[in-house]
Amino acid sequence: MIIQTVNTGEVRVGSAGVVFDARGVGSCVVVCLYDKKKRQGGMAHVMLPDSSYDTQERGRESVDSSGLRIIRDASSAISFLVEELGRLGSPVRRLEAQIAGGAEMFRVWRARAPEERMGVRNTAAVRNALTSYNIPILSEEVGGRVGRSVRFSLDDGIIQVSSRKKSTM
Amino acid sequence: MSSTVITKQILDAFSNHVRIAMHVASETLSSLARTSIGVEKTSSEIYPLHKFHALLQDPEAVYTSVIMGIDNGEKGVVAVSILEKDAVRFAQSLVSQIKDASSQDVEALGVSALEDAANILVGSFFAEISRLSGTSFVHTSPVTVTDMIHASLDEPVFDFAGHSPDALVLKTEIALNPLDVHAHIITVLEEGAAKTLLSSLAV
Numbered sequence: 278m279i280i281q282t283v284n285t286g287e288v289r290v291g292s293a294g295v296v297f298d299a300r301g302v303g304s305c306v307v308v309c310l311y312d313k314k315k316r317q318g319g320m321a322h323v324m325l326p327d328s329s330y331d332t333q334e335r336g337r338e339s340v341d342s343s344g345l346r347i348i349r350d351a352s353s354a355i356s357f358l359v360e361e362l363g364r365l366g367s368p369v370r371r372l373e374a375q376i377a378g379g380a381e382m383f384r385v386w387r388a389r390a391p392e393e394r395m396g397v398r399n400t401a402a403v404r405n406a407l408t409s410y411n412i413p414i415l416s417e418e419v420g421g422r423v424g425r426s427v428r429f430s431l432d433d434g435i436i437q438v439s440s441r442k443k444s445t446m
Numbered sequence: 447m448s449s450t451v452i453t454k455q456i457l458d459a460f461s462n463h464v465r466i467a468m469h470v471a472s473e474t475l476s477s478l479a480r481t482s483i484g485v486e487k488t489s490s491e492i493y494p495l496h497k498f499h500a501l502l503q504d505p506e507a508v509y510t511s512v513i514m515g516i517d518n519g520e521k522g523v524v525a526v527s528i529l530e531k532d533a534v535r536f537a538q539s540l541v542s543q544i545k546d547a548s549s550q551d552v553e554a555l556g557v558s559a560l561e562d563a564a565n566i567l568v569g570s571f572f573a574e575i576s577r578l579s580g581t582s583f584v585h586t587s588p589v590t591v592t593d594m595i596h597a598s599l600d601e602p603v604f605d606f607a608g609h610s611p612d613a614l615v616l617k618t619e620i621a622l623n624p625l626d627v628h629a630h631i632i633t634v635l636e637e638g639a640a641k642t643l644l645s646s647l648a649v
Contacts, residue, residue: 285499285596285600285604300505300506300594301502301594301595301596301597301600302600303594303596303598303599303601304600304604305600305604324600324604325604380597382591382598383513383589383591383601394601395601395604395605422591423597424593424594424597424598425597426594440594441508
């Protein structure tokens with residue numbers, strides 16, 4: 278079993294034998310897509326709700342020094358996962374999603390209305406992007422005021438969400 | 447930001463000013479805790495925003511973080527993060543003179559004491575930085591959270607991706623003796639404020 282860390286803004290795809298690991302997720306949302314038939318899938322650690330929110334002058338996508346793809350917004354990250362899994366033989370109709378994260382860690386942060394908070398916006402953006410591809414969300418653990426870590430096994434498509442106080446899914 | 451090269455000289459200069467600021471803070475903290483608190487060491491590192499995760503050795507480690515905006519969050523954010531078990535010990539030392547407090551009171555007073563201590567640390571830090579750079583850095587009221595450190599900090603840090611393409615992340619580590627409490631001061635500065643600061647350090 279190979280464990281691959283998926284840091285904030287990173288996107289990875291892989292197949293059986295790989296476990297993706299996103300640790301300490303707060304307002305970000307982790308999106309896991311899985312194709313049961315091919316036993317392959319991908320994880321995106323979404324940092325921003327949309328690309329217009331992202332002022333990075335170098336564009337929506339970049340590749341870091343190790344060659345890992347950095348895609349920070351929900352729509353671009355999910356589009357990349359769908360395209361990449363399609364290229365590997367998993368059509369979008371076979372993909373199923375599980376999501377976790379989108380927390381609001383503070384009662385008060387920058388005096389924003391709840392709907393303007395980063396966690397809420399990230400979660401809504403992920404749902405919209407998945408809906409646009411008709412990808413069903415099989416399970417989710419989002420919101421609240423708790424940090425989470427997410428492990429996604431490509432052997433069986435099961436994700437484990439753990440927090441400071443509990444383990445679920 | 448790209449026009450300012452971050453050299454070892456800049457980092458050393460920054461660390462030196464942090465050291466001065468922390469010694470001022472330790473005197474005030476000693477008075478608050480009614481015991482002598484010294485700053486054992488300081489060190490500083492600088493990361494670009496998208497490498498924020500690299501500064502956290504264990505993103506799942508549970509820290510108590512006291513977080514403040516800088517000039518209402520327009521110029522940046524600053525977090526004072528202490529391992530949860532150290533934070534409890536530190537808070538106990540700060541409120542130990544209150545003998546009749548119930549455990550619940552101690553918890554409430556402990557958070558308040560930690561926020562006071564963080565205010566002192568950050569206030570001293572920015573007074574020195576303001577003196578150095580000639581730019582005012584005023585911080586807002588603190589909010590406190592105890593959770594995995596990455597989860598606690600990602601919203602305040604990544605908020606900046608929306609309005610500051612090249613925000614800088616500064617990490618300063620201090621050790622408070624004799625309590626043996628290590629604290630991380632993580633400062634995120636938006637591009638303009640960071641440029642002003644780094645330019646002044648580069649002279």
